Every structure is written in structure tokens, then in C-alpha cells.
Amino acid sequence: MTTAAAPAPPATMRAERFAGTGRLVRLAVRRDRIRLPVWLVALTAILAFSASSVAGLYPTAAELRTVAVASAASPVALATNGLVSGYTTGAVLASQIVMPLALAAGLMTILLVVRHTRQNEETGSAELIGSAVVGRQALLTAALTVAVATNVILGAVGGFVLVVQGFPVSGSVALGAAVAGAGLAFAAVAAVAAQITDGARTANGLAGAALGVAFLLRAVGDMTGTVTGDGTRVVAGWLSWLSPIGWAEQIRPYDDNAWWVLLLPLVFSVAAGAVAVVLTGRRDIGSGLVPTRPGPARAPRGLATATGSAWRIQRTIWFWWAFGIVVLALVYGAVADQIDDFLGDGDQGDELLADLGGGGVSDLIDAYFAAIFAMMAVAVAGYAVQALLRMRGEETAGRLEPVLATALSRPRWMLAHVGLVTVGIVALQALTGAAMGLGHGLIVGDAPGHVGRLTGAALVFAPAILVVAGAVVLFIGALPAWSIALSWGVLAICLVIGLFGPLLGIPETVRNVSPFTHIPAVPAAAITAGPLVVLAVIAVALCAAGVMAFRRRDLTMS
Incomplete structure (x- = not known):
């Protein structure tokens, strides 16, 4: 027994x-x-x-x-x-x-x-x-x-x-x-x-x-x-x-x-x-x-294209960033009219805003907007880094190789993602300016005027963000094993020396490494086209180099 x-x-x-x-x-x-x-x-x-x-x-x-x-x-x-x-x-x-x-x-x-x-x-x-x-x-x-x-x-x-x-x-x-x-x-x-x-x-x-x-x-x-x-x-x-x-x-x-x-x-x-x-x-x-919802019986026609596939991969992250950006911008815009009350007649507050925004202090509210735009632009650069690294995720997860086994070429696949992220950057910057202008305009009146003016000011920062995006594309194409660390490292450098550099006393020659340092402090300062054009050219060159490097290297699975 x-x-x-x-x-x-x-x-x-x-x-x-x-x-x-x-x-x-x-x-x-x-x-x-x-x-x-x-x-x-x-x-x-x-x-x-x-x-x-x-x-x-x-x-x-x-x-x-x-x-x-x-x-x-x-x-x-x-x-x-x-x-x-x-x-x-x-x-x-x-x-x-x-x-x-x-x-x-x-x-x-x-x-x-x-x-x-x-x-x-x-x-x-x-x-x-x-x-x-x-x-x-x-x-x-x-x-x-x-x-x-x-x-x-x-x-x-x-x-x-x-x-x-x-x-x-x-x-x-x-x-x-x-x-x-x-x-x-x-x-x-x-x-x-x-x-x-x-x-x-x-x-x-x-x-x-x-x-x-x-x-x-x-x-x-x-x-x-x-x-x-x-x-x-x-x-x-x-x-x-x-x-x-x-x-x-x-x-x-x-x-x-x-x-x-x-x-x-x-x-x-x-x-x-x-x-x-x-x-x-x-x-x-x-x-x-929370189980994944089953998809439709038939895939949308656009999903078979490079852009449609990239949008399916990228859309969720963009919507999350858009939600956060809009909420923050509304809050920052709504409190802008309190700057004069907060700072009073002292010079130190004026100097602090000048350091944060990088411009003059003839208009404290515009200097405040310049400081906030600089901070929000770095945040949008964070979106660019996270979104573009999705390409590396598709590669390491093994989903990219079957896609490229079709008639889709490597440059078309990568450019589809880069193009969507570029549009996403511009859209997020426009949302930043529009939401900030709406929040400020609803408090002081003339919401349409402030929305238009601040939307244009926010878009000025797009070339600097695109330089960061171009660096990420280059890292994915040329240094895939280090792309994640290098991409976030570039963003950290831009944050520290570009945004907090004046407050921390970082020398100007070091701060110039950040593309955000070369953006005029709009709307407190006048827009100068020269730096924006140079940054745009650098961004295109970095992206082109990344696409060419990606085309020539082997795919990795780790």
C-alpha cells in the first residue's frame, strides 16, 4: 500500500x-x-x-x-x-x-x-x-x-x-x-x-x-x-x-x-x-x-504601406505625448499673467528669467514664454528619441526582418518612420504654442491673437529638436548596439548644458554644443533665420548619414 x-x-x-x-x-x-x-x-x-x-x-x-x-x-x-x-x-x-x-x-x-x-x-x-x-x-x-x-x-x-x-x-x-x-x-x-x-x-x-x-x-x-x-x-x-x-x-x-x-x-x-x-x-x-483587443478581420489598406505600418507603430506614443504637452502648456499659459506680480520691481527675478529664456527682459511675460518654450522643446525632443528608438525595437524583436523580406527597401522603411516623427515634432510644437496661447488668452482676453503668436514662436524650436532626432537616426544606423544609451545621452546633454547651463555657470563654449542654445529666445527676442537654417541642414545631414549606414549594415537580433 x-x-x-x-x-x-x-x-x-x-x-x-x-x-x-x-x-x-x-x-x-x-x-x-x-x-x-x-x-x-x-x-x-x-x-x-x-x-x-x-x-x-x-x-x-x-x-x-x-x-x-x-x-x-x-x-x-x-x-x-x-x-x-x-x-x-x-x-x-x-x-x-x-x-x-x-x-x-x-x-x-x-x-x-x-x-x-x-x-x-x-x-x-x-x-x-x-x-x-x-x-x-x-x-x-x-x-x-x-x-x-x-x-x-x-x-x-x-x-x-x-x-x-x-x-x-x-x-x-x-x-x-x-x-x-x-x-x-x-x-x-x-x-x-x-x-x-x-x-x-x-x-x-x-x-x-x-x-x-x-x-x-x-x-x-x-x-x-x-x-x-x-x-x-x-x-x-x-x-x-x-x-x-x-x-x-x-x-x-x-x-x-x-x-x-x-x-x-x-x-x-x-x-x-x-x-x-x-x-x-x-x-x-x-x-x-488587460488583454489585447482582437484586431479587425481585415487590415486597413494603408497598413500595407511603409507609412501606414509606421503610423500603427508610432501613433500611441504620439497621442500620449500630445496629451501631456497640451495639459502642461495650458497650465503654463494660464499663470503667465502672474509673472509681474510674482517678480515685482526687482532686478534679480528679471535676470533669472533672462537666464532661463536666454533673452532680454523688456517684456517679462514674453521672457517667461521663452523660458517655458525652451523647456517644452527639450520635452518634445524626448518624444523624438523615444519614437525613433521604436525602429531599433522592431529590429531587436525580430519583426523587421520579415518586413524587409518583401519589396520594401530599408531606406523607405526608415524614412517612413523619420517622416512621421518629423511631422509629430512639428505637430507637438504647434500644440505647445496653441495650448499656451489659449491658456493665456482665456485669462487676459484675445485668445485667437495669443494662439497665433505663440504657435509661431513654438515652431521656431523645431530645427533644434530635429537635430536631436537626426543624431538618433545616425546612432541607429551606424552604432545600433549603443543607440539607446547614446540617444538618451544626447538628450541629457541638451537638458543640462542647454536648459540649465546659464544657471549652473557652464561656459558658453560648452553650452554651444546643444542645438537649443542657438535658438532665438522667442517671443522675447527677434527671429533670426541663419541659425535655424544651419540647424535644419545639420538635421538633414545626420538623417541622411543614418539612413545610408542602416542600408549597408547587417540586421541584429539583440
């Missing part, structure tokens, strides 16, 4: 669900042995350079107080930099760097978690790994473990670098912890997004949309805050408390060092991470909780 085996105890069953996590962690680290160090070194270098720049630009307490007062009174500075919490060197540094670093840490973590969860399932790697002794939740747990470790390292190294540069220890640790906390929160967001969707692109888009909403909530909350005390401190509005990026700011490094605020991202991360772990047991590998 045989005896049935006793069921495994609950503790053993729980342990089996996480079996193999350690090996998967080592595998993820090995796969990202180049990506993660590049991210960490780049973000740490930005922090170190910003710290030295602030210390060099504002050596006296009077100068620090002046820039703090101007930043606290400017909705532009609050939207693009962050909360102001005093006028020590550390406090001024925190007001300028915590938000950008928290945003970058969130993006880094989203890409990391989705790559090691949903992308593994999409490419079939997860099913292959699952055939070994690997638990159901091991893949997700390993991805979250790597994400947590990466953000902890980022926070620790960042804090150490600041201490070495002479900043107070407590504030340096608080700043590093604030950035790490934001990264942890978006790791959990990405983990949940990877369970809901059935594709890596959709998961990245959903988590990226959450990142954009967090930025918007933080920006509106900071802009609607109140200036207190001696004018060097801003109490944010309640919307900032709904954003993980806002939580990072509320720690207020080098001022309050509010450690208790760290509980918000920690609790959120644990709760959302636990939800993601539970959701992994309620779906099949390769599928999402």
Missing part, C-alpha cells in the same frame, strides 16, 4: 514561489553591467558639477539670498527647478537639483524594471527561464531587488560626493535619500504596469505617463504654493503631496531634513510592490491583466 505524500507547508510553498531569485539578480546585473554604471556615473556627475557650480556662482550669503528670493517668487523657477527652502549653499543646490535628479531616477528605474520583467516575457526569455527551478514571483522580485540596490547606490554615492565637496553631512544624506526614494516609488509603479499590460512598450508608456503626471502635479503644486518668511521659502500646494517627485522635494535637504517624509515613498513602494507580486499569480506568462 502506498501512502500519499503530505502537502507542503505554507512556508515552503511561499519559498518555492521565490526560488531562483538570487541567480536572476546576478543575471540582471550581468545584462546591465554597462547600462547601470553609465546611469549612475552620469547622474552623479550632474550632481557633482551642479554642486561646484552653485558654490562658485554664489560665494556670498547675500548672493545666495538673492537667488533664493528670485526663485521663490518665480513660477518658472518653481516649475523647472523645484521648491525653495532657504538660502544656504546646500539649500540653493537642493532647490535646483532634487527635482531633475528625482525625475531621472524615476525614468532609469522604470526602464530597468520593465526590461527585466515584461520585456523578458515579450521576447520569450521568461518562459525559457521558467523551465528551470524558478519560482513564479522570482523574475519580478529579482527586478525589484536590482532596482532597489541601484537607487540605494545612487543615493549613497550622491550623498558621499556632496560630503567630499564640503556640504553638511545630514543634508547630503537627506538629498541622496530623497532621490533614491523617488526612484523606489517608480520601481513599484513600473512593476504594476508590467503586470497590467502585455508589451514592454505599453508598460513603459503607462509607467512613463505616471511619471509625467507626477511631474505635472509637482509643478502645479509648487507654482501655486505660497512664499513665507523672508521670501526664501515656499510652502507647496497640496498637489505636490500627491507626487513621488513632490515627496523628494518635501524632505527639504539642508533645511528641515524632514526624514519622516521618506516614509511616504517607502510605504508606497512596499504596498505597490506587494500588489505587483500578487498580480503575477493571477495572469499567464506573456499576457497582461
Whole structure:
């Protein structure tokens, strides 16, 4: 007589669900042995350079107080930099760097978690790994473990670098912890997004949309805050408390060092991470909780063309970016009439707007629009990078080779994508100007006039964005293995030296590397055609070189 085996105890069953996590962690680290160090070194270098720049630009307490007062009174500075919490060197540094670093840490973590969860399932790697002794939740747990470790390292190294540069220890640790906390929160967001969707692109888009909403909530909350005390401190509005990026700011490094605020991202991360772990047991590998809707029985006639196929691939990302751009532009336009009230009669606020916008200050509202257009143009360049890298995704996923086995040539396929992204860039810039003009016009009157004027001003930035797009095309064609890192690296350089260069004291010769530096500060400055024509020629040359390189190289599957 045989005896049935006793069921495994609950503790053993729980342990089996996480079996193999350690090996998967080592595998993820090995796969990202180049990506993660590049991210960490780049973000740490930005922090170190910003710290030295602030210390060099504002050596006296009077100068620090002046820039703090101007930043606290400017909705532009609050939207693009962050909360102001005093006028020590550390406090001024925190007001300028915590938000950008928290945003970058969130993006880094989203890409990391989705790559090691949903992308593994999409490419079939997860099913292959699952055939070994690997638990159901091991893949997700390993991805979250790597994400947590990466953000902890980022926070620790960042804090150490600041201490070495002479900043107070407590504030340096608080700043590093604030950035790490934001990264942890978006790791959990990405983990949940990877369970809901059935594709890596959709998961990245959903988590990226959450990142954009967090930025918007933080920006509106900071802009609607109140200036207190001696004018060097801003109490944010309640919307900032709904954003993980806002939580990072509320720690207020080098001022309050509010450690208790760290509980918000920690609790959120644990709760959302636990939800993601539970959701992994309620779906099949390769599928999402929200199933993909079946397509029509017959494909549209246009889908058989290169442009129709490219539009099918590109359309979702454009609509998401258009939605975010319109909302941001409406908000920025609606508060433009408050610039004079915020800045008063002081010269420091005028100079700050001139630095941000790159132009004169004869009209403060136009200088404000110039600063916002510069920031939004870099955001649209982010769309261009993400959209064009879809071509690389099609290649590595193995979907491109069957397409090119037909009569479709490589140049036609690539030019279809480049053409659509070019149209998308122009459309997003037009939407930026129109929405900003509408928001401002509805407040002050004459909406049609402001819409037309600001739409034209926004379109002036299109050539600079196209140069970034051309560089991405060149990277995909000539350096496919490095195209993702190089493309986002170019955007980061444009953001740091082009947008924040004047505030950080970056020499003009270095700032000239960014195409955005050569755009006139419209509508505060007159339009000069020369730089725009040169940028357009450079963009065409880069695209042509990328297409020719793509035509001659082998396709890759990794």
C-alpha cells in the first residue's frame, strides 16, 4: 500500500514561489553591467558639477539670498527647478537639483524594471527561464531587488560626493535619500504596469505617463504654493503631496531634513510592490491583466504601406505625448499673467528669467514664454528619441526582418518612420504654442491673437529638436548596439548644458554644443533665420548619414 505524500507547508510553498531569485539578480546585473554604471556615473556627475557650480556662482550669503528670493517668487523657477527652502549653499543646490535628479531616477528605474520583467516575457526569455527551478514571483522580485540596490547606490554615492565637496553631512544624506526614494516609488509603479499590460512598450508608456503626471502635479503644486518668511521659502500646494517627485522635494535637504517624509515613498513602494507580486499569480506568462483587443478581420489598406505600418507603430506614443504637452502648456499659459506680480520691481527675478529664456527682459511675460518654450522643446525632443528608438525595437524583436523580406527597401522603411516623427515634432510644437496661447488668452482676453503668436514662436524650436532626432537616426544606423544609451545621452546633454547651463555657470563654449542654445529666445527676442537654417541642414545631414549606414549594415537580433 502506498501512502500519499503530505502537502507542503505554507512556508515552503511561499519559498518555492521565490526560488531562483538570487541567480536572476546576478543575471540582471550581468545584462546591465554597462547600462547601470553609465546611469549612475552620469547622474552623479550632474550632481557633482551642479554642486561646484552653485558654490562658485554664489560665494556670498547675500548672493545666495538673492537667488533664493528670485526663485521663490518665480513660477518658472518653481516649475523647472523645484521648491525653495532657504538660502544656504546646500539649500540653493537642493532647490535646483532634487527635482531633475528625482525625475531621472524615476525614468532609469522604470526602464530597468520593465526590461527585466515584461520585456523578458515579450521576447520569450521568461518562459525559457521558467523551465528551470524558478519560482513564479522570482523574475519580478529579482527586478525589484536590482532596482532597489541601484537607487540605494545612487543615493549613497550622491550623498558621499556632496560630503567630499564640503556640504553638511545630514543634508547630503537627506538629498541622496530623497532621490533614491523617488526612484523606489517608480520601481513599484513600473512593476504594476508590467503586470497590467502585455508589451514592454505599453508598460513603459503607462509607467512613463505616471511619471509625467507626477511631474505635472509637482509643478502645479509648487507654482501655486505660497512664499513665507523672508521670501526664501515656499510652502507647496497640496498637489505636490500627491507626487513621488513632490515627496523628494518635501524632505527639504539642508533645511528641515524632514526624514519622516521618506516614509511616504517607502510605504508606497512596499504596498505597490506587494500588489505587483500578487498580480503575477493571477495572469499567464506573456499576457497582461488587460488583454489585447482582437484586431479587425481585415487590415486597413494603408497598413500595407511603409507609412501606414509606421503610423500603427508610432501613433500611441504620439497621442500620449500630445496629451501631456497640451495639459502642461495650458497650465503654463494660464499663470503667465502672474509673472509681474510674482517678480515685482526687482532686478534679480528679471535676470533669472533672462537666464532661463536666454533673452532680454523688456517684456517679462514674453521672457517667461521663452523660458517655458525652451523647456517644452527639450520635452518634445524626448518624444523624438523615444519614437525613433521604436525602429531599433522592431529590429531587436525580430519583426523587421520579415518586413524587409518583401519589396520594401530599408531606406523607405526608415524614412517612413523619420517622416512621421518629423511631422509629430512639428505637430507637438504647434500644440505647445496653441495650448499656451489659449491658456493665456482665456485669462487676459484675445485668445485667437495669443494662439497665433505663440504657435509661431513654438515652431521656431523645431530645427533644434530635429537635430536631436537626426543624431538618433545616425546612432541607429551606424552604432545600433549603443543607440539607446547614446540617444538618451544626447538628450541629457541638451537638458543640462542647454536648459540649465546659464544657471549652473557652464561656459558658453560648452553650452554651444546643444542645438537649443542657438535658438532665438522667442517671443522675447527677434527671429533670426541663419541659425535655424544651419540647424535644419545639420538635421538633414545626420538623417541622411543614418539612413545610408542602416542600408549597408547587417540586421541584429539583440
